[in-house]
Amino acid sequence: MNELSNRTLALLLVFAIVFSLGGTLLALGKMGKLRITGMVTNVTEGNVNATVTSRVALNLTVASVDFGTGYVGMGCNNCTIDTQGGSNGAGCCVGFSTSQVGLVIENTGNTYIQVDANFTKNASQFIGGDLTRANFSILIVDNETQSCLTLGSTWSGGYAPVPTYNSGESAGLICDVLSPDQANDTIRVHVNITIPDNAPAGSKNTSVIITGTGL
Amino acid sequence: MDEDISKSTVIVLLILTIMISVVGTLVVLEEAQRIRPLSLGNQEMQSFAGETVNPELGMIKVNLQRPPAEFKGGTE
Structure with missing residues (x-):
């Protein structure tokens, strides 16, 4: 079996780069679409305020x-x-x-x-x-x-x-x-x-x- | 293009692949860290002191009968 040529290796690497970039972008896109309540964008801490209304009954x-x-x-x-x-x-x-x-x-x-x-x-x-x-x-x-x-x-x-x-x-x-x-x-x-x-x-x-x- | 490409080109591509893979992974992890569970920060009670609710109505009942006619005795 002949060894792979450099050209073939280079092609495989290009495919690897494309797949890697594609996978990263796909993962980021999926996370953006999750739209989970409480997901923060610019700060490291999240804060949710709740108001409990009292009821007289x-x-x-x-x-x-x-x-x-x-x-x-x-x-x-x-x-x-x-x-x-x-x-x-x-x-x-x-x-x-x-x-x-x-x-x-x-x-x-x-x-x-x-x-x-x-x-x-x-x-x-x-x-x-x-x-x-x-x-x-x-x-x-x-x-x-x-x-x-x-x-x-x-x-x-x-x-x-x-x-x-x-x-x-x-x-x-x-x-x-x-x-x-x-x-x-x-x-x-x-x-x-x-x-x-x-x-x-x-x-x-x-x-x-x-x-x-x-x- | 019958000539093969050089080894150095292959190495550069390999390094590029590794870098992109590592950077991509780090970016994804960074984004994932932004997703945090919900937590209640501040709780506030709204008070309605003095508020009166609609009154509830109760009922007390009794039905008073006349006692049965008393037999007075005497002659028939």
Whole structure:
């Protein structure tokens, strides 16, 4: 086998140069077309700014309490029932539901909020009857531990009359700071009613308006 | 062109090939270094203190019936 001539070697080298240049240009061209976000052109460090918008939001995950249908039993001057399963006896509270769990308020946003509650009716407007016995109260508790920094003092030590609009009980601050942490972001509003035996019969209802304010 | 080219020409071409190859590789590596993973530099929170959300509405219900008529006893 004859050795390769210099001319052949030179041709092979020219081909090698062409392939090398072509490969380099092809690689550079491919990188230019990648268009990866964050690829910098003139500096050695990249920087991306992100703005996280806070969202003020709350939700009533349990939005109603329905004590059902019943009446004040014979021999009792009232029926007292609450959403913690308590009552003054099945003989006094005949037919009413004792399985209600109260209202549950959840901070569904990503910022701390203050929570206020106001009911549209007080005890006499909601229940009626002997006003010395009619009672409509709430109790605020953490539904998940340490959800609220400080529960409204009026309603956290025990049942107290509901806050209503246009009354002396209108200061409806039930939680000063409700956490947005998913594991600790709910409070519960328990409800207690006392129905006098002379309260007028009929379907009774009242609304509660829960308001959240971003902090 | 029957004459063969000189050895020196072949050597020059060889050196040129090596140089182009090395330079090309370096250029490609340099370009590749510019591609960096994304990183969050600054994070900024926009606060909406005082913003009030649409109120949520809850309901409390009870249906109070008259007790059944009491049997008063007495004569039929």
